[in-house]
Amino acid sequence: MITTASTVDPVEPAAQRSIIFADGYLNKLSGERIEYECRRRLETGCRELELNFSNTEIVNSIGISILLGVIDTASDKGARIVFSEVNDETVELFEMLGLTKHVVIE
Amino acid sequence: MAEHSHKLIHAFGALAELGHEITNKNNFQETIRTSLHLISGALGIMRGSVARYSRFGHELNMLAIRGLGDDFPLSLSLCSEDERQFLSNGLNPIEISQAKVLPFFQVYDSSFERRSLELFVPLVVRDEIVGAIFLGEKASGDPYTNYEKEIICAMGHHIGVAIAQRNLMAEIERQAEQNRLLFDEMRSTYHDTVKAFAAAIDCKDKYTEGHSVRVGKFSEIIAAEMGWGNDEVEGAAVAGYLHDVGKLTVERKIINAPYRINAKESAELNKHPSVGFEILQPIHHPFTDVPLAAKYHHERLDGRGYPDGLFDREIPYIAKIVNLADSFDAMTTDRPYRARRGAKDVIEDLQRNAGRQFAPELVTAFLGGLLKELAGENREKRFRRLLGREYMETEGIRDKLRYTLNEMAPTTPMTYVAAAASVSELPIH
Ligand SMILES: [Fe+2]
Ligand SMILES: [Fe+2]
Numbered sequence: 001m002i003t004t005a006s007t008v009d010p011v012e013p014a015a016q017r018s019i020i021f022a023d024g025y026l027n028k029l030s031g032e033r034i035e036y037e038c039r040r041r042l043e044t045g046c047r048e049l050e051l052n053f054s055n056t057e058i059v060n061s062i063g064i065s066i067l068l069g070v071i072d073t074a075s076d077k078g079a080r081i082v083f084s085e086v087n088d089e090t091v092e093l094f095e096m097l098g099l100t101k102h103v104v105i106e
Numbered sequence: 107m108a109e110h111s112h113k114l115i116h117a118f119g120a121l122a123e124l125g126h127e128i129t130n131k132n133n134f135q136e137t138i139r140t141s142l143h144l145i146s147g148a149l150g151i152m153r154g155s156v157a158r159y160s161r162f163g164h165e166l167n168m169l170a171i172r173g174l175g176d177d178f179p180l181s182l183s184l185c186s187e188d189e190r191q192f193l194s195n196g197l198n199p200i201e202i203s204q205a206k207v208l209p210f211f212q213v214y215d216s217s218f219e220r221r222s223l224e225l226f227v228p229l230v231v232r233d234e235i236v237g238a239i240f241l242g243e244k245a246s247g248d249p250y251t252n253y254e255k256e257i258i259c260a261m262g263h264h265i266g267v268a269i270a271q272r273n274l275m276a277e278i279e280r281q282a283e284q285n286r287l288l289f290d291e292m293r294s295t296y297h298d299t300v301k302a303f304a305a306a307i308d309c310k311d312k313y314t315e316g317h318s319v320r321v322g323k324f325s326e327i328i329a330a331e332m333g334w335g336n337d338e339v340e341g342a343a344v345a346g347y348l349h350d351v352g353k354l355t356v357e358r359k360i361i362n363a364p365y366r367i368n369a370k371e372s373a374e375l376n377k378h379p380s381v382g383f384e385i386l387q388p389i390h391h392p393f394t395d396v397p398l399a400a401k402y403h404h405e406r407l408d409g410r411g412y413p414d415g416l417f418d419r420e421i422p423y424i425a426k427i428v429n430l431a432d433s434f435d436a437m438t439t440d441r442p443y444r445a446r447r448g449a450k451d452v453i454e455d456l457q458r459n460a461g462r463q464f465a466p467e468l469v470t471a472f473l474g475g476l477l478k479e480l481a482g483e484n485r486e487k488r489f490r491r492l493l494g495r496e497y498m499e500t501e502g503i504r505d506k507l508r509y510t511l512n513e514m515a516p517t518t519p520m521t522y523v524a525a526a527a528s529v530s531e532l533p534i535h
Contacts, residue, residue, distance in 0.1 A: 093112075
């Protein structure tokens with residue numbers, strides 16, 4: 001369980017979209033917990049993972065690395081990753097670093 | 107061009123953070139893990155790892171690893187040819203696809219290919235391999251540009267320095283540990299020497315056999331009861347062991363005289379503190395001033411001692427401790443001209459002479475230690491070993507001690523009043 005990243009899909013755990021909120025601590029070493037949480041959900045059958053950035057103003061290099069970890073795991077599992085509510089500046093950064101080649105931005 | 111500068115700014119942000127991380131954190135593992143995140147995140151690299159090089163095992167051991175899978179080796183061996191090539195390459199990224207001639211890349215080829223590793227960066231710091239960075243493909247799928255390689259070099263240098271520093275610290279710790287062992291050895295040699303000396307002093311005097319050793323142990327007890335630290339307690343013991351070293355030069359017949367010695371003989375004997383000082387002065391004693399303890403162990407608070415007739419504050423504290431231990435041993439052992447004195451008599455003597463000969467707080471600390479042992483609060487049997495069971499079981503000794511301690515150092519006015527009120531009921535005679 002991550003404290004601030006709350007699940008929105010308690011009804012159907014598998015084969016459905018699971019939402020995780022990226023939040024502020026994505027940018028620190030503690031953000032690795034987001035990665036573990038994503039991996040856990042992907043391993044329990046989640047096929048589409050949504051990462052919500054509504055509370056994330058900026059993403060730094062540690063944040064990028066953690067997101068890359070999530071993308072890597074998802075591609076291993078054949079799951080889809082969706083980034084939602086990302087601000088323009090961050091989208092630009094994701095494009096620049098090639099993350100947008102692996103995820104859908106909503 | 108705009109994107110290029112945008113990338114640069116992002117990468118420099120990561121570089122700055124890496125510098126901050128390395129200079130400010132002291133958890134090495136976390137620093138390395140963060141470093142790997144920073145490199146990956148700075149350039150959008152999918153996977154990679156940071157390894158530390160063991161010069162002795164000739165292997166790269168993984169410190170942090172991302173996305174390389176469970177089957178990736180955690181320890182990779184280098185042969186001397188690899189080492190040589192990496193050293194001459196310096197801290198620069200090597201394209202794995204173009205380095206297949208080196209044994210290292212041949213041996214681990216399948217592992218590297220499976221996780222599409224593209225760059226290998228030997229971390230060479232001051233002409234020494236301290237580690238390596240492995241980097242996989244970029245999220246964009248594009249090849250690494252020269253400017254990206256430069257950023258990798260800069261970040262790699264930071265990480266290499268962090269590892270080198272860590273190695274240096276480990277080396278310093280190892281040497282400190284070795285020094286400590288050496289010091290302990292010297293310390294025990296010193297103590298053995300001191301004990302040998304004490305035995306030699308005691309040999310001269312058949313009636314006071316074991317006197318120096320006992321005075322050492324009593325001094326140790328007093329210092330410990332005063333709450334001194336381990337080193338100081340040890341110093342007090344040494345001062346006790348050696349306090350009579352000056353007796354080595356006094357004629358045996360004076361020391362062994364089975365009668366009260368005359369004035370001339372007494373003058374001869376009374377030189378032993380100063381002679382002891384002369385003997386001990388040239389030796390460096392850790393923790394305490396052993397020579398001064400020898401010189402002044404026959405001084406009294408009231409100024410009636412010898413050799414200098416010093417008063418209370420002029421007497422070194424360690425000498426006061428040894429004086430109490432020395433007197434206590436003299437009273438509690440048989441002498442050529444009299445038998446040992448009874449426990450209660452000795453306690454009374456100490457109380458009576460507190461403030462005259464002895465420092466009162468030392469007397470209360472010492473008697474307090476004796477009471478603790480008798481009451482079973484201290485199970486070390488420090489006194490019992492020195493005084494014998496019978497002596498320790500003198501009837502009424504515990505009450506006598508309680509009463510004396512209450513008189514000398516009441517813990518609170520209440521207990522003092524209570525003790526005073528019950529004086530007549532105490533079997534103290
Ligand atoms: Fe003496
Ligand atoms: Fe003595």
